[in-house]
Every structure is written in C-alpha cells, then in structure tokens.
Amino acid sequence: MVKHCANPNCGKPLRYLREGRIFVFETKENDNGESIRRMEHFWLCGTCSKTLRLEMTNQGVQTVLKREVRTTTPIQHPLAS
Ligand SMILES: [Zn+2]
Numbered sequence: 001m002v003k004h005c006a007n008p009n010c011g012k013p014l015r016y017l018r019e020g021r022i023f024v025f026e027t028k029e030n031d032n033g034e035s036i037r038r039m040e041h042f043w044l045c046g047t048c049s050k051t052l053r054l055e056m057t058n059q060g061v062q063t064v065l066k067r068e069v070r071t072t073t074p075i076q077h078p079l080a081s
Contacts (some may be wrong), residue, residue, distance in 0.1 A: 005045040
C-alpha cells in the first residue's frame with residue numbers, strides 16, 4: 001500500500017487518506033516473459049494535489065502540473081461577439 005506522497009520532491013508520509021488524492025493505475029509487470037496486470041495505488045498529499053496530478057506515461061507514473069483553471073476571468077469565445 002502507499003506510504004508516501006508520490007511527488008519525489010515531497011515524500012510526505014501518508015497518515016490520513018482523507019487528505020490529498022489517491023490515483024489508481026493499471027501497471028504491467030514482466031514476470032518470466034508473461035506480462036501481469038496490476039492495479040497500483042499512488043497518493044498525492046493535500047499540498048501536492050492542489051497543483052499536481054499523476055499520469056501514467058511510458059516512463060511510468062509521473063507528476064504533471066494541473067492545468068490552470070481560471071475562475072475569475074470568463075473565457076470569451078472569439079466568435080461570440
Ligand atoms: Zn506531497
């Protein structure tokens with residue numbers, strides 16, 4: 001099970017599941033030429049999950065910056081006016 005925040009620059013120990021976010025990814029493992037599918041759990045602590053999320057890439061699970069959500073300025077469609 002998860003013990004630390006998945007952000008390698010953070011590594012905060014997991015104490016409360018209600019804090020932060022859990023991500024589940026299906027990973028493939030090679031075992032004697034047979035690929036085995038496993039569900040792996042990753043956790044981002046409360047601080048990291050505000051700015052980061054996790055993505056499965058070819059290099060494995062990596063932290064990526066969340067897209068900025070602008071709530072203060074509504075996006076105006078160029079053809080709307
Ligand atoms: Zn963290």
